[in-house]
Structures are given as structure tokens and as C-alpha cells.
Amino acid sequence: MSSGPALRAVSLRKVYGDFVAVDRVDLEVGRGEVVGLLGPNGAGKTTTISMMVGLVPPTEGDVLVDGYSVRRNPVEVRARVGLVPDNPGFYEGMTAWENLAITARLNGVRDPSRIDEAISRVGLSGWADVEVGKFSKGMKQRLGIADALLKSPSVLLLDEPTAGLDPGGSEEMLRLIRSLADGGMAVLMSSHLLHQVEWICDRVAVMDRGRIIAQGTLDQLAGRKYYIEMELEGNVDAAVRALLPVGRVSVSGRRVTIEVGEDARRRAVEAALRAGAIPLEVRLRRASLAEAYRSLLEAGSR
Amino acid sequence: MRGSLTVLEKELSENLKSRRFVLIFLLVFLSGAGAVLTTAQSLSGQTAAEFLELFTGTGSQFYSYVYFLSVLSPILGIALGFDSINRELSSGSMVRLLSNPIHRDGVIAGKLAAGVALISLVVGVVNAIDFGLGMLLMGWGPTPADALRFFYFSVVTVLYASVWYSAALLFSTVFRRAATSALVSLGLWIFMTFFIGAFSTALAGLISPLPSFPPPTLEQEVAYIDTAVSIARISPVYVYSEVSSVLLNPHVMTLSPVYAYAPGMPALELGVSQSLYLALPDVSALMAALSIFSILAYLVFMRMEIRARWE
Secondary structure: OOOOOOEEEEEEEEEEOOEEEEEEEEEEEOOOOEEEEEOOOOOOHHHHHHHHOOOOOOOEEEEEEOOEEOOOOHHHHHHHEEEEOOOOOOOOOOEHHHHHHHHHHHOOOOOOHHHHHHHHHOOOHHHOOOEHHHOOHHHHHHHHHHHHHOOOOOEEEEEOOOOOOOHHHHHHHHHHHHHHHHOOOEEEEEOOOHHHHHHHOOEEEEEEOOEEEEEEOHHHHHOOOEEEEEEEEEOHHHHHHHHOOOOEEEEEOOEEEEEEOOOOHHHHHHHHHHOOEEEEEEEEEEOOHHHHHHHHHHHHHO | OHHHHHHHHHHHHHHHOOHHHHHHHHHHHHHHHHHHHHHHHHHOOOOOOOOOHHHHOOOOOOOOHHHHHHHHHHHHHHHHHOOOOHHHHHHOHHHHHHOOOOOHHHHHHHHHHHHHHHHHHHHHHHHHHHHHHHHHHHOOOOOHHHHHHHHHHHHHHHHHHHHHHHHHHHHHHHOOOHHHHHHHHHHHHHHHHHHHHHHHHHHHHHHOOOOOOOOOOHHHHHHHHHHHHHHHOOOHHHHHHHHHHHHHOOOOOOOOHHHHHOOOOOOOOOOHHHHHHHHHHHHHHHHHHHHHHHHHHHHHHHHOOOOOOOO
């Protein structure tokens, strides 16, 4: 096993004719780390992930998994990467156990108890002998993770892992993913549920139009962006005008939100009081992932 | 190798449990058995009848066993192959399969091997049962030479159905929708079965025309028929009917149209090896067709871009 990051994309590029689907993507996922891959539809996430598992050959660049190059050793790479697409494709006429037995054979797993173990790990023990055609989407999702775990991968690639799961199931799934990372697995996960990404991911990479436009921890992505939320009583209109020099102001009834680059609560309260408004509640909060994501995409489109 | 074997086992397991496979098996079996029964009835009064006539249907008013196999073997091959690749692509199981340590050619090789194995199973079982049924109905068995001829006929039937399987596999690789590949496969089968005769004679009329006046000479007629037969031989159905007639009927001494103009030829019987020699060009043609379709399916599949459905 290589001592570097488990997954490393180096200047990855994919071109279809004149269209650049992925443009020089550099991305690393370390062991024990969960990285969120965000971006609007068509940003290039699918193509990037497809290249990472050797399904699509890169035009330029390379992907290294445990030091193995996807260009030179695609089979070695696939033995180390577990892929769970948003709609894992199983043979519907076969049972869960039979489906996983195929994966086990392809990966040289001879011990059948490993299949039972993987099924039990995702909470489907009682369903091992049921045809997958009778499974709900959430159950297929969980079986997809069991399928990926069967090969004991170094890297786990997940797309919308909680799609189709109820809130309890989602939480259980996210805990499972976190525990896999805590056990040393490198996890790259795509999700549109930003609060889940915020909860589970150590780092986030944002893709837009084939490029990674930002990556880092949530603090790094949000930069020095904060929001002061105030509930005012009295002359709100005058207070809003007085707050304009403090930061970007948005108003909803008596609730005022000011986007600032530092803790400016004192200045904001003084400005409101001078304008004849009384702040009933003042709160400072860091920008959420959703806000950071939105502003990154807006900045990218300008 | 491990990948191909796993795909082969998966295909066998999936197909043997499917209703589609059971239905096509029953269709081939019942049609064959029906043809043997009716032919046996028409042969019952003849003392000089030969055992293999049960299958060639000589003297029967109904379609022969060979005719049913020539029509239903393509259906068997098409039914097994028309959605072999595109169904796995649309369901996402191909992505799951290929995200494992398997070479891509292992998938197509496993599917080809599985198709041939399933066809061999159907043809082998149906032929064996109907062969036994023929013995029961006629009250006597075949000579060792007849049994050998029937065995070779079974092998050629497997080859013939495999040609259609490989064509359907190619179409399932080229077309993303199973309905499209099914329609194209069936369209090809309909043309090769029902329209090849009209097509070959029309084309032969252009290449080697027969004059209306003065009446055509023997040489002109032979050239016309020779051209029509050569064109018809692009159809696996025509080629299979030729091979079947040679293998199951020892009196067939040549496949050349000149036979029709040689009434003085002595009525001899060919030995099994001589019949095989006569059938060899047609068998080679079927093998070539199987190879061409398989190689094309392989090339298209290897060049195909298969993406994880990530968005």
C-alpha cells in the first residue's frame, strides 16, 4: 500500500470533440477522510468519477489509487475502488446473496461468510435470500454499499448515498460511511443534500463546467464570511439604511441579515440604535455550506 | 479468465431461471415434436421409409422438423441475445460489473460462451427427445450412420442458432434500446427467411438475365440459377437448409444447380464423411458469419463509453 493519499487525480482531463467535459482536475482523498464532491448537473462529476474507476479513459492526466495508475493498471485500480452509483444496478431476478456472490467471485473472495457479513453490515440480514427485484430503492442503495464493501476497498466512491432512504435510514447510512472512513477508508461522495455533506465531510470540492473551482475544509470554503442576524423593533427602514456601511443587508419583515467579513456585531447594534431601532436579538453565524456553495457558483458565472 | 467464467455462470443462472428461456424452449420442443408426430403418421404405411425422413419430412403434408428448426433457431438466438448488453447498460448492472477487477473483453467473451452453451442445451435436449420420440413412433431405430448424421446436424443447428445469437448480441451493443435491437434482429431474420428468395432471383435477373426470345440456352439458365443460388447463400437460413439436406439425406450428391439438369445421374448414397465434405463450404460460411458478428460486437463493446450514472 502506498503511503500517499489513497486517491489522487492528477491534471485529469476529458475531451469529447470540441467539448471539454473535465478540465485539469487535481483532487486528493486521504485515508480516513470523507470528501464531498459538489456541483450542478453537467459540471463533470460523473465523468470524473467514471475516470476514477477506469470506466472512461482520460484524455490527459491520471488517477492513482494506492499508487496504481488507472491508465496502466485499471484492473488493480478497480480491485481497490468500491463504486456505489445513485441507482446501483443489480440482477433483479437474483437474490441479494447471489448478486453479491458475483462480485465476490470477480474479486477472488472465496469465503462465503464475507457475503453474509457485508449484507449484515448494511442491515439487510433478513433479506439475503430475497430477489432484488422486490427491494425498495433504499434497500438497493444499502445493498450497493454492501457490494462495494465486499472487496474491502481502499477508496469508496458514493453518489447520493442517502437517496431513497427515510430520515432514520439516512442517518444510519451516514454514520456507516463515517465509520468506514474512521476505519481508514478514503471516501469521495457526491450529494445534493448540502446539510448532509456539511455533517459528514472533512473537505469539499466544488466542480463547475468541468473544473474544480474550490476545494478545502468548510472553513476554507466559507472564507471569512459571516452573517449577523438581528430582529429589530422601531424604525426598521432607517436602521437598514444605517446598516448599509456595515455590510450587505437583506431584510425580511423585522428580521435583518448583514453579510460581513468579521465580527461586526458592535458596529451593527450601534448603527441600529442611532437610527431609532432596538435590536431584540443579535446573532453571529458562519456562512453555511449552502451559502458558500451558492456564492462560489455565482462568482464562477460572473 | 476468472471474469469470463463468472459472467458465463451469471448468464447461465439468469437465463435458466427466466420465463423467456422456458417459453422459447417449450416453443422449439413442442413444434419439433409436432412435426415428428405428423411425419411419423404419414410414414407409417411405408415399408421402405428411412429413419431420417422423420426429420426431413419427406412425404409429409405438414412442415418438417428441419423447417421448424430453421425458423425457430434464429428466434432462440435472437431471444437470448437481443438485450444482452443494452439491458445491462440501462439497468446499471454493467457499471457494477465493470467497476470490478475484470477486463472488458471478459464480459463479451463470457456472454458469447453463455449464449452458445444455452443454445447447445436447448438444441441438444430437444433433438435428443425428438430422436427418441421418433424411435418410439416408428418402432425401429436409426443405423449408426443415421445417428452420426443426426449428431452432425445437431452441431450445425447449434452453429446456425449461434450465428443469430451473435447478430443479436451485436445489435444489442450498437443500439441502446432493447426494443430497437429486437426489431432490427427480427427484421434481418424476416428478410433472410422470407424475402431472400425473391431478392436473389430479382438480382440474378439483372446480373445474368434470361432472354425471353429466343428461348434461353441451357448455359444461360444454369448461369441464372447459379447466380441466384450464390446470392441466396448470403442468408444463413438458406445455407442451413442446404447443410441440413446434405447431412440428413444421403442421396443429395451435390448442391450445384447443375444437378437439376443431370437426370441421368445414378441414384447413389453418400457416406457420412462424403456428406460432411459436401457440407463443408456451407459450414465454413456459418462459422465465418459467427466470427464476423462476434468480432464486430467485440469491437463495438470495447470502444463503447460506459459511464457511472452519477448525476
